[in-house]
Amino acid sequence: MTRVDGRQKNELRPINITTNFIKHPEGSVLISVGDTKVICTASVEDRVPPFMRGQGKGWITAEYSMLPRATEQRTMRESTKGKVTGRTMEIQRLIGRALRTVVDLSKIGERTIWIDCDVIQADGGTRTASITGAYVAMVLALHNLVKQNKLKELPVNNYLAATSVGIIAEHGEVLDLNYIEDSSAEVDMNVVMNDSFEMVEVQGTGEEATFNRGQLNALLDLAEEGILQLIECQKEALGEIVNLIGPKGGNKG
Amino acid sequence: MTRVDGRQKNELRPINITTNFIKHPEGSVLISVGDTKVICTASVEDRVPPFMRGQGKGWITAEYSMLPRATEQRTMRESTKGKVTGRTMEIQRLIGRALRTVVDLSKIGERTIWIDCDVIQADGGTRTASITGAYVAMVLALHNLVKQNKLKELPVNNYLAATSVGIIAEHGEVLDLNYIEDSSAEVDMNVVMNDSFEMVEVQGTGEEATFNRGQLNALLDLAEEGILQLIECQKEALGEIVNLIGPKGGNKG
Amino acid sequence: MTRVDGRQKNELRPINITTNFIKHPEGSVLISVGDTKVICTASVEDRVPPFMRGQGKGWITAEYSMLPRATEQRTMRESTKGKVTGRTMEIQRLIGRALRTVVDLSKIGERTIWIDCDVIQADGGTRTASITGAYVAMVLALHNLVKQNKLKELPVNNYLAATSVGIIAEHGEVLDLNYIEDSSAEVDMNVVMNDSFEMVEVQGTGEEATFNRGQLNALLDLAEEGILQLIECQKEALGEIVNLIGPKGGNKG
């Protein structure tokens, strides 16, 4: 029995990463994961937030938003509501935290990398697509600092990508849920991993359901499969910069 | 002496209108005017705001925003600030007011057309590009209501487009200012016109400068030239729907 | 056929400007334009906003508000709503921008002139009455700086006044619309001009209607007539200070 869009249980949707999609930012991509499309930009600011000042280290922070009509039904703008929802805050904290695990913050000086993920079309998995795309935008921005001789080497130690996995009544464990699947999933899990299959974030949630250790392991196996492919797409998008990624600037590509 | 980007004084930047750019909305376009790029969507809601209820008429309202890195320097999100700026409010009121002049609101039932203009890349003229693009998105959404037999005919009486004109020290009156020109302009004027060269909005502002009646007329002549071409681009984007636009559904194309 | 209040099409309502209406501010007036009454004050602050610092120049900014019962129906306070409406923001930006065109900001030092326009009774034309009254309050405040030897000369190059004009179905083009006329006008235009009949702001809006070039010219002719008279009222209110207004402090009165 195939999934609603004909995919296998361990099959990602088509991935597309267009680099330099927007003119002004130091790094930018348009990432598509199936019908989910996110503009990710990375902006360099030559100072850090107050709690980081004077430590000689940098900071990476993220903001996430959806266009009002990225969704099936129009969603009210958060600027109109006058406040950011809990869901948005969770997502932007997650993106920032994840990206900080692969960058050597002590090597970027007192700079902030602002990540902006703006979902222009949503079909499930917007937060994981944001992380996967934001990684590329961030590397491009940092590479620009290297090209301008503001950094000696690219301070990025690993690749990093994210995907969702979940349990659906009629299919069991599946990889990369689209919106219809996500809405009916009993268990939903977001996994952020690096290229050594080390986890930097696992968020598994039973939606009025639960999951046992065996199911957890099956979900993580699927996530590893997906993340391997996502990292391949990132490498393709980054081209020669791939040679600069890895601990001590060594070639891990 | 040519302009900073080599254009003639009466020359528009390249215009491109991609229809159905986003999957979910009833109408959507990506419009580019030079390097200014705006996603315009039109969403249909089956009710009207409280002050309109029970009159059997519809309403058109607009929201406008910029992605944080649409601009040269990153701009803080209005959702983060917790409030919408005066500039944004001025622009969204302008867009809604302008579009309402070409639609017969008594023929769309108690529905609201929500226009969302999200600037993904900014290089001057974002409000006028928004109006020109939003017009097309709105017509597409209304045409969808016709196709679904929710409306008997397309209740759009005219074309409508907008452009900016201004006075620059070294060039005098020019058409369609980009960001660099706009920053140094002495007089800046936004003009919204329909296809009969009737004005629906003229907003001329001296920036620590003034303008006389002769200059005003020269600016309006330039605006007419530009709007004629913008309406041609709209017609091309709309294809056969053009035959449905005009008073009483007659062919004005 | 005469207008609702018996006026000719080119006739202003009675104008009254009381100077020094409030005790504390450096400059203040109560202006009445018919039944529209606005308290305008000008306050001097010995610093400029952050974006102006260190340039040796001054700044002029304006705030506008209505008492809740200035209007026919009580309006909720913006402080109670917790936010300023788009209409208010548009108006206060307009007032500040207009006044800045007639003052030589490089001659007032790093000072801010805060203009406050508080409408205590509204009957149409509150924004144009605010500009006309605020001009006088501002000149009084600047003149106080001259009297205190904080400024060498009065850095005001021109007179500046504003009025509304519009098109009403039964009358055609008319000058200085009151609230009833404004509510039914097809086209509404606010014009801010100096004493050389140079425009500093023209905002013409079709309210579900449009206007052509001929109508625009007729409206501007009416505006010129009105502004000439408004400037005469300003001169009368300012008394001997009139001799200090004009480029290089010359006598333009």
Added chain:
Amino acid sequence: MTRVDGRQKNELRPINITTNFIKHPEGSVLISVGDTKVICTASVEDRVPPFMRGQGKGWITAEYSMLPRATEQRTMRESTKGKVTGRTMEIQRLIGRALRTVVDLSKIGERTIWIDCDVIQADGGTRTASITGAYVAMVLALHNLVKQNKLKELPVNNYLAATSVGIIAEHGEVLDLNYIEDSSAEVDMNVVMNDSFEMVEVQGTGEEATFNRGQLNALLDLAEEGILQLIECQKEALGEIVNLIGPKGGNKG
């Protein structure tokens, strides 16, 4: 030794109450108490707040504000700050509570009387001047309901006025403090009383000081003197309406 403005310890500043100062409200006054000037309006709304609905009774509520330049130094608008200060909230709660004690709310139907007190010039005692003036505006608005046959009789049982008293180092207990006196007072007390010398509100505050029972009694004696005179001014302003005030509509004037 006389007070800073030459008054005796038990002497009020000059009082002036101009009725119908603003055109639109059902009741309005401009009250001056020395240099303190407040526009008080009373507006009738034909419904009550949610917590009062269905009880067949009315409600009286008040809002208070200062123009930015009512004060010696310009004060930031609460609408700009986006919130109402604690001081403002205290005052508007006090005004509403006080006025409700003299009106028979069960006789005004499900209506709300909105009181707006807007201080246009401040020199101490703005809250007590607001209450004294608001009382007159409220009576005028209720009397209008009687004249329109919406109420059978004037549902006002008593007069009500307010004043401040305080203890100043060099003078001891004094009546009706102006701003300079208020700033240096050790004890500050606001008293709201009706025409039977019954208190409806007593708020005495030691400002880094205290007061004993004897001082409290001396202060209340002064307050009684002042309130007697304030009620005389209210009666003069109300003219013949005075005959309608009192329990059961009897003549208490």
Added chain:
Amino acid sequence: MTRVDGRQKNELRPINITTNFIKHPEGSVLISVGDTKVICTASVEDRVPPFMRGQGKGWITAEYSMLPRATEQRTMRESTKGKVTGRTMEIQRLIGRALRTVVDLSKIGERTIWIDCDVIQADGGTRTASITGAYVAMVLALHNLVKQNKLKELPVNNYLAATSVGIIAEHGEVLDLNYIEDSSAEVDMNVVMNDSFEMVEVQGTGEEATFNRGQLNALLDLAEEGILQLIECQKEALGEIVNLIGPKGGNKG
């Protein structure tokens, strides 16, 4: 006729003060006044608010809140509403003002004492219980500064406690109203006094009723009785610190 809970008219509810109830603050208590329970903490911050800087003096400020279910019906959190109510602001201003009258602010250096009163269970008199408890928490915090040799002596000149008194139809004047009594009281008065029976705050309010001078005196007599007992409870809670309280550090215990 006894009161609803069997008390005499001049009888306080049972008082209990547990010191050091919370681990982290410099001073903390849990105070119970009958079923009203408040956690009061005092925190020391080594700076003062901007308006106090550079004067070599300290400041005391207070915040007050209720847990959502301290009350019979759940109350919405002020953080959820996004704003603090007028009632809360009144109370926190009152607490801070009262405590400042008994501390020699010139002897605590440029420090702020933050008082937090969080009502965990409410049964009337929460603001007066807060003051009585906060006094003890504040003394504990200041005593900690003495023990750490940051202050030479305890800069507390007096005891300070607060209670409510009121007039109830069936009982006349009563001391320490619980919630049921408070809801039906005609007159409600909060009194803050020091151990010399000097008042620092008297707030008497007629709730759609009034009170005369005789009633006021009877209420103050009751308040004195109550406050005497409350100060005894404070002394018991403070133990040996009692010997350090009084002008010039003398023994007033």
Added chain:
Amino acid sequence: MTRVDGRQKNELRPINITTNFIKHPEGSVLISVGDTKVICTASVEDRVPPFMRGQGKGWITAEYSMLPRATEQRTMRESTKGKVTGRTMEIQRLIGRALRTVVDLSKIGERTIWIDCDVIQADGGTRTASITGAYVAMVLALHNLVKQNKLKELPVNNYLAATSVGIIAEHGEVLDLNYIEDSSAEVDMNVVMNDSFEMVEVQGTGEEATFNRGQLNALLDLAEEGILQLIECQKEALGEIVNLIGPKGGNKG
């Protein structure tokens, strides 16, 4: 090598659950996990939020807050800031989601159970202590509905508790981190489980670190140990109610 407070790696801190800690709520507890203390209340409201109306089902939602001085340093109130932080939102969404997995919402009618978790003293693990305590408060509230015959049986299918586990450099995987441990942990994981060792939420986060599958399994083993003991404490606190918990009201105790 023992942990900072002398515990074994798989040892919980002392747990204490006091039921009916607050008088008004339908269910309440004070839970202590070491020095972390949280007041958890459960309130029953006889309606559901708009998005749930008309489905005949109930809803459970949670709010979480800390007293300002629950922490080592005083934290500014969210009501003062005017907004709820992202951290708070994450936690309250987690609590609500977790509790909903063990209650049969179709059996509680159109009612909302409001959970309030107010941390009065914080020493790490406040969100997991909140869940463990809130479960007991919620069962007490639902049991009250059974006792009042508003529900036929207790609609609670499972026990539910939560704990934190983490990886610390010098100790490896440990159970139930206190604040000092949490601050230095490389990996931090919150686990919510029911009494069948089924997970309802797993949130593992590398803090500038990562974790592999083996470490994940070791952490989950520790969590299972802790949760088993926490559920024993819940059973003890619930007493005889234990006999009513389980699918179909069967005895699972």
